Amino acid sequence: MNQTYFVGVDVGTSSVRASVVSDTGKRCSSFTQEIRIWNPCTDFYQQSSENIWEMVSYAVQKSISDAQVLPENIKGIGFDATCSMVVLDEDFQPLTVSPHGDHSQNVILWMDHRAKNEVEVINATGHSVLNAVGGIMSLEMQPPKLMWLKKNLPETWKKANHFFDLPDFLSWRATSSLTRGMCSVVCKWSYSAVTQSAMGWDESFFKQIGLEELAHDDFSKIGKDIQTPGSAVGSGLSPQAAQELGLLPGTPVGTSLIDAHAGALGCLGCCPANLKDLPNLENRLVLIAGTSTCHIICSNQSVFVPGVWGPFLSAVLPDMWVNEGGQSSSGSLLDFVTSNHPAFVDAQKKAIERGLHIFDYLNEHIQKMAEKQNNHATYITQDFHVWPDFHGNRAPVADPNLRGMVLGLSLSATVDDLPILYLATIQALAYGTRHIISEMEKHGLKISLVYLCGGLRKNALYVQTHADVLGQPVVLPDADDPVLLGAAMLGAQAYKTKGNLRDVMTAMGGGGICLHPDNSVARFHKKKYTVFLEMLKDQMKYRDLMSS
Numbered sequence: 094m095n096q097t098y099f100v101g102v103d104v105g106t107s108s109v110r111a112s113v114v115s116d117t118g119k120r121c122s123s124f125t126q127e128i129r130i131w132n133p134c135t136d137f138y139q140q141s142s143e144n145i146w147e148m149v150s151y152a153v154q155k156s157i158s159d160a161q162v163l164p165e166n167i168k169g170i171g172f173d174a175t176c177s178m179v180v181l182d183e184d185f186q187p188l189t190v191s192p193h194g195d196h197s198q199n200v201i202l203w204m205d206h207r208a209k210n211e212v213e214v215i216n217a218t219g220h221s222v223l224n225a226v227g228g229i230m231s232l233e234m235q236p237p238k239l240m241w242l243k244k245n246l247p248e249t250w251k252k253a254n255h256f257f258d259l260p261d262f263l264s265w266r267a268t269s270s271l272t273r274g275m276c277s278v279v280c281k282w283s284y285s286a287v288t289q290s291a292m293g294w295d296e297s298f299f300k301q302i303g304l305e306e307l308a309h310d311d312f313s314k315i316g317k318d319i320q321t322p323g324s325a326v327g328s329g330l331s332p333q334a335a336q337e338l339g340l341l342p343g344t345p346v347g348t349s350l351i352d353a354h355a356g357a358l359g360c361l362g363c364c365p366a367n368l369k370d371l372p373n374l375e376n377r378l379v380l381i382a383g384t385s386t387c388h389i390i391c392s393n394q395s396v397f398v399p400g401v402w403g404p405f406l407s408a409v410l411p412d413m414w415v416n417e418g419g420q421s422s423s424g425s426l427l428d429f430v431t432s433n434h435p436a437f438v439d440a441q442k443k444a445i446e447r448g449l450h451i452f453d454y455l456n457e458h459i460q461k462m463a464e465k466q467n468n469h470a471t472y473i474t475q476d477f478h479v480w481p482d483f484h485g486n487r488a489p490v491a492d493p494n495l496r497g498m499v500l501g502l503s504l505s506a507t508v509d510d511l512p513i514l515y516l517a518t519i520q521a522l523a524y525g526t527r528h529i530i531s532e533m534e535k536h537g538l539k540i541s542l543v544y545l546c547g548g549l550r551k552n553a554l555y556v557q558t559h560a561d562v563l564g565q566p567v568v569l570p571d572a573d574d575p576v577l578l579g580a581a582m583l584g585a586q587a588y589k590t591k592g593n594l595r596d597v598m599t600a601m602g603g604g605g606i607c608l609h610p611d612n613s614v615a616r617f618h619k620k621k622y623t624v625f626l627e628m629l630k631d632q633m634k635y636r637d638l639m640s641s
Contacts, residue, residue: 176277260274
């Protein structure tokens with residue numbers, strides 16, 4: 094009997110990845126293809142939907158070829174992507190989002206911060222839709238970007254007939270169906286989902302922010318047919334998309350997820366072999382740590398946490414609520430602080446000579462420094478502290494104007510100084526996660542286990558530091574890439590005729606390993622976390638002084 098396979102596609106910030114996964118969750122192949130990013134001016138980040146789909150097609154074909162699986166044995170496909178915004182005209186052709194008018198650039202990337210004035214206008218309204226985003230809308234959401242387009246690119250706005258979140262664009266491109274995923278619309282577009290019986294767009298909100306025309310034809314430009322994750326989209330792959338992807342027409346397509354939420358789905362079914370008791374689903378937090386970091390928890394109850402996004406109904410699993418914290422810069426922050434240090438070139442050269450990634454080299458160097466001092470490696474940052482919000486704070490302060498802080502600088506810039514800055518930054522990111530969890534628990538959520546996936550799961554020091562700072566066990570799933578696994582699960586759910594997405598998640602979730610905190614450094618981290626919170630107070634104080 095032929096085995097059943099599914100394809101998962103993940104469109105990240107700078108690359109497309111595709112994977113063929115068996116019905117047991119085993120990855121059979123994976124292929125990565127870079128996509129283009131334009132940065133025409135400060136805070137503007139743009140992409141091309143045509144470039145993205147071309148790379149998706151290539152990656153899927155290569156992944157199928159590498160897996161040596163016949164297209165007829167692939168029974169479903171699922172997509173996830175960053176929460177970027179795609180703009181098309183009535184003929185589904187790209188419309189420019191660029192201040193320089195390049196029509197191929199029709200995607201505003203999630204990390205684009207052009208709409209600072211617009212988001213301030215939205216937050217000043219105090220509208221009730223803001224309750225579901227911690228009381229403050231983020232620059233990374235779509236309403237402020239829509240406002241910016243209307244104000245600054247009137248020709249694009251006039252011609253625009255379809256605004257998609259990137260995950261939904263991929264589903265449309267695959268099926269020609271205009272349905273939207275609940276995940277995208279509730280998390281990024283202000284779609285209201287208070288209860289199963291009270292869901293929909295709030296026309297008063299769009300009218301208040303000057304976008305009342307979007308209400309035309311039952312909000313068709315931004316989505317009037319909303320489906321829960323994994324629901325079958327349209328009639329499956331269209332003939333054109335099937336040919337482009339190397340699959341069969343009609344292959345089921347699962348309703349998409351934002352990339353972080355696909356990572357949560359791919360993690361939550363994991364059952365570590367070395368963990369005696371797996372906590373209830375609503376007591377598990379997932380960290381999706383890459384360029385940025387998302388902190389996702391599913392709950393059976395609707396819980397509002399100031400400064401934290403959500404609660405969002407059915408944003409990962411149907412009928413469960415999601416709260417989402419996040420850090421706008423994590424992996425990108427580590428890259429920035431290390432590559433801009435005077436000792437980086439020397440350290441990078443030594444890492445290359447030994448065939449090591451720069452972070453692995455720094456992790457090893459930290460251990461050697463600690464051995465010389467006859468001390469725990471954690472303590473080398475005793476007098477060095479970092480506030481990590483170089484790109485603003487997503488949660489729980491929810492302030493895009495916060496900036497990074499470093500305390501402990503000297504005139505020394507040796508290869509021994511770089512690891513101290515690097516470790517202090519890792520610790521600061523972990524303290525940021527602790528800050529988010531603290532606010533979640535203060536308002537009723539309870540977390541007793543943390544899953545960690547994304548690119549930073551490969552960094553052993555990052556992982557162990559989070560376990561130590563949080564005082565919680567951290568699980569690393571066996572799945573090579575839970576984000577891609579989560580996308581494949583969406584395809585599996587679209588193919589299934591019985592059961593629900595939670596059943597698919599459990600069947601394909603696999604195992605993992607559980608890392609426990611080193612309690613010997615708990616007191617040190619408690620003190621540094623206090624310093625961390627004081628740095629926030631100091632920055633606020635300085636801001637007040639300068640604005641008075």
